[in-house]
Amino acid sequence: MKKISFSLVIVALLLLTACGGQKAAGGTSGAPVKITYMEWGDPAELDVWKAIVSDFEAANPNITVDVQVSDWDSYWTKLKTLLAANSSPDVFAMDAPLYLDYQARGSLLNLQPYIDKNPGMLDGLFPITLEAYKTPQGYFGLPRDFQTIVVFYNKDMFDKAGVAYPKAGWTYDDLRATAKALTKDTKGDGTIDQFGYVIDPWDMEPGWSEIVWAYGGDIISADHTKTLVGEPKARQAWQFLYDMMHVDKSIPDPNTTSQYGGDLFLSGNAAMMAMGHWAVPSYSEATFKWDVVPMPTGPAGQATSVNSAGFVIGKDSAHPDAAFAFIKFVLSQAGQTRLAQMGFACPVLKSVAASPAFLQQKAQINNQIFIDSLAYAHMKPVFKGYDEWASVVGDGLTPVWNGEADLTTTLDKIVVDADAVLAKNK
Amino acid sequence: MDYGLKPLGREKLWLGVMLGPTLIGLVFGALGSILATLVLSFTHWDLLTPITPAGFSNYVALFTNPAYLKALINTFEFSAMYVPGVVIVSMFVAVLMDSKIRGISIFRTIYFLPAVTSAVATALVWNMIYGKDTGILNYYLSSLGFQTVCWLCTKNAMVSVVIVNIWGAIGEGMIIFLAGLTAIPSEYYEAASIDGANVFQVFFGITLPLVTPSIFFQTLISTINAFQAYDYIYMMTRQGQGDSSVPVVVFSIYRNAWNFFNYGGASAQAIELAVLVILLMGFYFWLERRYVVYE
Incomplete structure (x- = not known):
């Protein structure tokens, strides 16, 4: 069984420190x-x-x-x-x-x-x-x-289902209805194998920050001391995603996603996906036709993330x-x-x-x-302790997405834990 | 303990030459880094700013940090299932593999394969086996009329990873037990068969007592492995932002050192892990004196 040799690293560090001191002019x-x-x-x-x-x-x-x-x-x-x-x-x-x-x-x-x-x-x-x-x-x-986040969509899948392509200016309600229409059990074995919409629900960037902003919520306070994902407007956004996942079943939960090697869009099991431009080179090899459309509009307007x-x-x-x-x-x-x-x-x-x-x-x-998405983009937040905070929030919600924990109480707990991370990194 | 051949004259020189590289590696690699970890455990260090003294605060955190306590409990829970599991299963496999049938080496090789296969590849395959809707395991369960199981959901993930870790360790355990079984003189078995002993009497009356040295050794190795288990567990339970649904101590050490800028805290956790393993080893050696039969 492999073990991680931290101690070796430390010694390597000490040795490197000893010989890394000299600095050339130039x-x-x-x-x-x-x-x-x-x-x-x-x-x-x-x-x-x-x-x-x-x-x-x-x-x-x-x-x-x-x-x-x-x-x-x-x-x-x-x-x-x-x-x-x-x-x-x-x-x-x-x-x-x-x-x-x-x-x-x-x-x-x-x-x-x-x-x-x-x-x-x-x-x-x-x-x-x-x-x-x-x-x-x-x-x-x-x-x-x-990177800005937009919605990628599989044109062939829309054509096959006879659903109109999404258009700029659409709303989250449109997204929900479209996703529902494209969610199918194509094999007829009682298990859904084609999902309308896929996100990384643990990641704020192609996952949840866009909808939190579109509902008028926010992520953390400007002074980096308070976690805001548990505020009422953000909770409406969480509830919306939760309902798509657990009522409509049009967004797969993380346990389901992992069965498809993580990328349901490329494998042809998802009709739409929130994603950034980094995916474009690999999707240019896709065997189906696809395009992109701006993020939908929410009660507080249109929003996406820029990083x-x-x-x-x-x-x-x-x-x-x-x-x-x-x-x-x-x-x-x-x-x-x-x-x-x-x-x-x-x-x-x-x-x-x-x-x-x-x-x-x-x-x-x-x-x-x-x-064009830059016009309504919010900056992905930049603060000390980001890694730990993002894990407390993103991974903390995973049991909710997997249907093992309650959304409201989990959010309550996450906000306390996330604020403790911010306090530690003050 | 005084047995074996002793080096004489020039042999002593060659002994030094042969052992030298390993010893130097151990002194600088292991001893030096153990000392460095011990020193760092009394400091605050984020790798980027200068090291500052921390007194015992990193050790106090071992008892107050909920994330670490969860990892510690998980490690104990994992070990409590893993160690007996590996010992029993690999002994059972070794007894089966001890027979003199044709092609036995092929079976032995198959059981040893996991030990030489990349943990990442193995974990990927197990992820497919454990899949909730598309997994092979649930496919068989449902065709046999059983309820399917969400193997990697938080509540079942511990048992699922223990199974994979035991499976991965059978090969090495089997080798240890095969060596122990082969060393049992065949006279005992001949005598037993003359006296008309059945399979169970032979196993519990002869085989089991005489493989106690192997059981002892395998328990020791499995315990050390259990406390250091990390790769399969992480590969199968990792979450999107780097956390794990079954965090164990080694995982916590890694996260604190490399993700949370808390090298001092990680060092204290590593020291505690080492102390726990040493204490358990002491207990095992005490048990060995009382129960292990050396022929």
Whole structure:
């Protein structure tokens, strides 16, 4: 049986600390400089990053960039180990909700002086994507790309059932009726095997934040001290999802979802799904026709979530100038165009978001909807202790979705536990 | 304990050369890290900011943190089912596998396969077996006219993961018991058959007492494994945001260290886990002196 050798890691840390202290001077033009860029991602992304790096190196002959891509889980473990050993990569990727966990602990370089030296460099970016990285002391990170959540739908499944495609401006009641009409027991064995709508009910991003906002609720208070998911308007949204799942049975519960390997939309078992642009490259291989439609409108209007993945520079980077030059290049027309063509996310640079590089990709879908969604998007919250809080709330509700616990009492308990996490991370 | 051959002269030198790499690894890898964990357990450390002293607060949290207490109770509950399960099932399989029929090595290999199969792949297959509507197990249950079971729902998940962990450990247990069974002199069985003993009398009168050393050893190993069990459990019970519906102590240590920026607390939990295992081992060795029969 495999065990986790924490102790080995600690020793590795101590050894790394011992030899990671020295810092080379450099980063100025002329002397050759080597910087490291680390990110999470799919191995397929490495080729695109290599192309970006070679463009960058052609424009900056004295800088070479070493790109390292890890999967999501190992990325954060690796990053924390490197930071603890004072040998962090020069530039590394950051998920906005986790940003303050690193920024508040002083692991990141303040980019404000570098931004000030490049007046106008942020002018072409969508302002809401910058929001997450703003602190009273300035920016300690910049967005690289962003995700808005929209509804993906399987056109073939709609056609077969004779149901009209969803249209922009639809409401949550429309969504519920459409989902109900598309929920079927196609094999006739007494078990539903085609679901109208699928969400990740444990995840706020493609799961529940959109409907909580659309019902006029909120997630946490602006000062990050109070959990708001148990407030009356949010509870209406929870009840709506609960009824779709347990009354209509048009949303599968987590136990059911896991039987399908997690992705019912791609496996052709779900007609609609709330999802971000990261799913587009794999769905472009789908054997059915599909498209996207904006999130529905709720009693308090239309709402979706926007989250930006970003860049930060390690506080102890030996080459901050070169590192910042690399960030600036990725935010330029050339860098953003390459990222847009990769198709995993939306470009933060407005001009590229309006260009064919983003709008015309392999999957023949209306990419413009991801951009237009910014008009009514709420920022996915950014606060210290996000991981633990999100687990208390998201995983805490899983027994409710699985039909093993009561919604009201579970929410009551979750709010207390979640507030305790916020207090601990004050 | 004084048996076996003793190294003499030049053999002593070679003994040192051969054992050296392992010993160095143990001193730096195991001993060094045990000490480091012990030191860290008295500190607050989030990996990013400087280490600050914490006194006994991490140890106080062991008794007050509800999430950790739940994990501790789960670990005990898991061990209480897993250890006897592995010992009994793998002994039973070993007795079956001890026969001299054709192709027995194929059966032995099949029972050993889980031990050499990736835990992640195994857990994925078990997830399919345990599926609520599409799982094979519920398919057979319903075709036999039984009520289907939601195997991985919170209330049943513990028993379901214990079954998978026992299944995964049969192979190694079987090897231990086969070694013990083979060591029993055949004269005893011949004498028993001359005296007309039946299968049960042979098993309880000869086999069982003479495999007590194997039972002891297997119980010890299974207990250590039970306290460190993590991979199958996590793979089968993990939830969307990284929690588990059957959190165990090793899981709690991992989460605190890597997800909750609480390396000091994780270290204290690791120390407590080690102390508990050491205490249990002491108890086992006391039992060994009283009950284990060495021929």
